[in-house]
Amino acid sequence: MTPIEVVREGFALALALAWPLVAAAAAGVAATALLGRWSGVQDPALGLLARMIAVVVALVVLVAAMAASLREFTDRSWAELPALGRTSR
Numbered sequence: 428m429t430p431i432e433v434v435r436e437g438f439a440l441a442l443a444l445a446w447p448l449v450a451a452a453a454a455g456v457a458a459t460a461l462l463g464r465w466s467g468v469q470d471p472a473l474g475l476l477a478r479m480i481a482v483v484v485a486l487v488v489l490v491a492a493m494a495a496s497l498r499e500f501t502d503r504s505w506a507e508l509p510a511l512g513r514t515s516r
Contacts, residue, residue: 447485454481455479455480459474460474
């Protein structure tokens with residue numbers, strides 16, 4: 428595994444771990460927008476609160492899987508570390 432592959436895999440993992448949280452925040456905003464349109468309340472604090480709650484719930488649900496993925500990537504990266512310094516030029 429080359430250093431470029433390690434960085435590429437790290438960025439891919441970061442994106443894979445971030446998208447559920449972004450999706451949860453977007454769902455919270457959509458739910459708040461629908462509720463605000465239906466009730467007539469247009470307070471920006473409600474949108475912030477909904478995003479915060481959605482992200483916290485998503486973190487509680489997904490934290491174990493996220494930690495396992497990060498641990499697996501870290502273990503593989505540290506195992507490959509000695510070989511990364513010996514790449515041929």
